[in-house]
Amino acid sequence: MLGRAANDLFWLARYIERAENIARLIEVGYRLVLLPRVGDSFHKEWQSTLESAGCLQAYTNRHGALDTAKVIDFMLFDTANPSSIATCLAAARQNGRAQRTALTRDMWQSLNGSWLEFSAIKPSSVTSNSLPELLDWVRSRSALYRGALMNTILRNDTFYFSQIGTFIERADSTSRILDVKYYHLLPSTEMVGTGSDNIQWSAILRSVSAHRSYRWVFKDSYKPWKIADYLILNRQMPRSLRSCYDELTVALNDLGQLYGQRHPCHATAEATRDLLIEADIKAIFQEGLHEFVQGFIGRNNKLGCDISQAYHFTG
Amino acid sequence: MAVSFDEMNGFGGGLRAPYAEFAGWLGVQRIEALSLKSSEAETLFRRSGITFAVYGDEDKSERLIPFDILPRIIAAAEWRRLEAGIEQRVKALNAFMYDIYHRQEILKAGRIPEELVVQNKAFVPEMVGVDPPRGIYSHIVGIDIVRTGEDDFMVLEDNTRTPSGVSYMLENRETMLHLFPDLFARNRVRPVDEYADCLLKTLESVAPQYLATEPVIALLTPGPFNSAYFEHSFLADQMGVELVESHDLVVVDGELRMKTTEGLKRVDVLYRRVDDDFLDPLVFRPDSLLGVPGLFDAYRAGRVTIVNAPGAGIADDKAIYSYIPEIIEFYTGRAPLLANVETYNCRDDDDLKYVLEHLPELVVKEVHGSGGYGMLVGPSATKDEIEAFRAKLIANPSNYIAQPTLALSTCPTLCDGLVGPRHLDLRPFVLVGDKVRLVPGGLTRVALKRGSLVVNSSQGGGTKDTWVLQD
Known part of the structure; x- marks a missing residue:
């Protein structure tokens, strides 16, 4: 496979995953903003949402003050925003078109269909009533693409690079949500966890579609350290950092086997996975959650670079 | 202008034989049902992504070439005639190119004015003395054929550089099989789906002679913004070969290699869908950043085969066109089986x-x-x-x-909710390698505007499925 093709497939998967994560973030932010509350505390919601999506600075440059309609438009439709859903779907489709030969018909049709349908939506036609439906649609299109990938693609490098892109993006997203939202909720390292914060805790879990599964796993009310444990170390939770790294090491090992060669990226991924296996949530809190998560984001980025280098993404 | 010959009804003398079965079917179709099928076809095309970009189009969106659901039908005997004429023509064209890039006998014999060849923009002096495998320059040729009467087929144009449109021949058939399976049950239509296989065999047959291993083939495209990109990716996919852009390629130690996830890998046959100018900046366009520096040297040294060969455009130059009957006689010793249009x-x-x-x-x-x-x-x-x-x-x-101005033949076409005659031409795709391969069919282009004679897709033309019947 061409190095350029691997790069395109890697980013195609990342954009699809990103569109889904952004949709979830908007959904949660919007839900919180709608709650009755005092003063302009909605600012804090949108600020943390934009920060989690990694586009607070870009938003401020473009619109200045926070405004619900503008934030939603920016995250959904603004093609100047490199992480908007419009940008993600267009970039995913562009990469897919460049690698048309690597995709199955089902994958291409879901990709092309998502882009065609989304392009046909007029931003002015999205009302507060239709927003949830639109966000659901984005998530279902991402699910459709992943489903087509899982069900139709050969288990070869096309599949492995898609998996790698998906899980690097997912790990990045989960760690950012954890860092930003948790940080806003928990100004000190004290475990407050009073009843009034319940909605906020559930929002973090909703951002990763885990508010119900949490109950199944812990059979307990929301507790900050349990939520952190769940999102970082739990191997059953499909969006946890641990899960992402389980999937990443599998895909990288398969790739190593297919090509008959291992690279530094294999060691990078395994070291991070080992760290997640051995870590203990108490120790993480003692050292500082923020520091831990920042360290993780750095490692995750490094893995992306190592993979790009090992497989000649840029020639 | 004279009355045009109609593929279904001739000059009005009654239904022509190849259309007998089809006309019976068409006669009982409701126009609303046909229109519905037509929009279904459009949905199928849009979903599969068969689009093309039109140069000079304001919004750069991708457009579909309109597809007409009523097929153009060619009888077995007609096809045999075309086949013989096409084979004769592509052999002569390749012999001509070998000659003008070597001993130039035809110029010495005074059959073509020398300056028309050697001063032609399409003549590539760097190709003089180069020996492409099997002496073939144009491996994939699109011959544009028009018809003006029962027995009057003429070649309007040869396309010997990088002819396009074959993906439409294949996808049009797929769409028709999907929409009208019953029609194929009632007519003995010869299949076209072995094209990709024939193309692959042709490419393999012209690999560098010294190879002891299976040749590695790649298809070179200008990229996703090219109007024919769909076709490039479609063909690469059908053949199972890499689709490369020039920056994926590099010449190392005199070999052409592509940059893969496992490092550099040799390429033996390059099916290029870019113009000569963008092959090698060292030779063709020093000002250009496009292309693969050193490619031409690797080619000249016989380390890689470029398909079609650089300089193959000399054979479809419009100024050379009028000499093609001479060319055919000169190299085959026989009169042309397919006529030229008076020029x-x-x-x-x-x-x-x-x-x-x-x-x-x-x-x-x-x-x-x-x-x-x-x-x-x-x-x-x-x-x-x-x-x-x-x-x-x-x-x-x-x-x-x-x-x-030729009275191009017409064929029943569905336009604006009515079936009426529209002018058309035919582009069969010929493959020249260890032998000449011709898939029974081609791209039928149709002028959708009533009375219009311009069939080009860039000028509002559409396409039809082309049926070649079995005896």
């Missing part, structure tokens, strides 16, 4: 005089133009358009050729 070379004073006097009746084309751009169709042009063209013609006569 006036405006570089010739007598021809120019005639053309200027008869502009309203003629079709005038630029020698190096293509895609229906920069041409004058006399009978449908306004007085002002004709006068403007006259000025261009006088300013630079050798840039133009002219041909009589």
Whole structure:
């Protein structure tokens, strides 16, 4: 496979995953903003949402003050925003078109269909009533693409690079949500966890579609350290950092086997996975959650670079 | 203008045999049902992503080439005739190119004016003395054929550089099989789906001779913004070969290699869908950043085969076109089986005089133009358009050729909720390698505007499925 093709497939998967994560973030932010509350505390919601999506600075440059309609438009439709859903779907489709030969018909049709349908939506036609439906649609299109990938693609490098892109993006997203939202909720390292914060805790879990599964796993009310444990170390939770790294090491090992060669990226991924296996949530809190998560984001980025280098993404 | 020959009804003398079964079917179709099928076809095309970009289009969105659901049908005997004529023609064209890039016998014999070849923009001096495998220059040829009567087939144009459109031949058939399976049960239509297989065999057959291993083949595309990108990816996919852009390629130790996830890998046959100018900046366009530096040297050394060969454009130059009957006789010793269209070379004073006097009746084309751009169709042009063209013609006569306006044959076509006759042509795709391969079919292009004779997709033309019947 061409190095350029691997790069395109890697980013195609990342954009699809990103569109889904952004949709979830908007959904949660919007839900919180709608709650009755005092003063302009909605600012804090949108600020943390934009920060989690990694586009607070870009938003401020473009619109200045926070405004619900503008934030939603920016995250959904603004093609100047490199992480908007419009940008993600267009970039995913562009990469897919460049690698048309690597995709199955089902994958291409879901990709092309998502882009065609989304392009046909007029931003002015999205009302507060239709927003949830639109966000659901984005998530279902991402699910459709992943489903087509899982069900139709050969288990070869096309599949492995898609998996790698998906899980690097997912790990990045989960760690950012954890860092930003948790940080806003928990100004000190004290475990407050009073009843009034319940909605906020559930929002973090909703951002990763885990508010119900949490109950199944812990059979307990929301507790900050349990939520952190769940999102970082739990191997059953499909969006946890641990899960992402389980999937990443599998895909990288398969790739190593297919090509008959291992690279530094294999060691990078395994070291991070080992760290997640051995870590203990108490120790993480003692050292500082923020520091831990920042360290993780750095490692995750490094893995992306190592993979790009090992497989000649840029020639 | 004279009455046109209709593929289904001839000159009005009753239903023609190849259409007998189809006409029976068409006669009982409700127009609403046909229109519904037509929009279903459009949905299928859009979903599979068969789109093309039109140059000069304001919004750069991708468009579909309109597809007409009523097929064009060719009888077995007609096809045999075309087949023989096409094979003769592509063999002669390749023999011609071998000659002019080697001993130039045909020029020495005075059968073609020497300056017309060696001073031609399409003649590539760097190719002189180069020996491509099997002596083939144009491996994939699209021959544009028009019809004006029961037995009157003529070649309007040869496309010997990088002909496109074959993906439409294949996808049109897929769509028709999906929409009208019953029609295929009632007509003995020869399949076209072995094209990709034939193309792969052709490419393999012209690999460098010294290879002891299976040749590695790659298809070179200008990239996703090219109007024919769909076709490039479609063909690469059908053959199972890599689709590469020039920056994926590099020449190392005299070998062409592509940059893969496992490092550099040798390429033996490069099916290029880019123009000569963008092959190798060291040879063709020093100012260009596009292309693969050193590719031409690797080619000249026989380390890689470029398909079609650089310089193959000399054979489809419009100024050379009128000499093709001579060329066929010179290299095959036989008269051409397929006729040319009568052509006036405006570089010739007598021809120019005639053309200027008869502009309203003629079709005038630029020698190096293509895609229906920069041409004058006399009978449908306004007085002002004709006068403007006259000025261009006088300013630079050798840039133009002219041909009589042909009454292209018509075929029933569904347009605006009605079935009516529309003019069309035919482009079969011929493959030349260890042998000549011709898939029974081709791209039928149809002018959707009533009375229009311009079938190019860039000028609002559409396509039809092309059926070649079995005996």
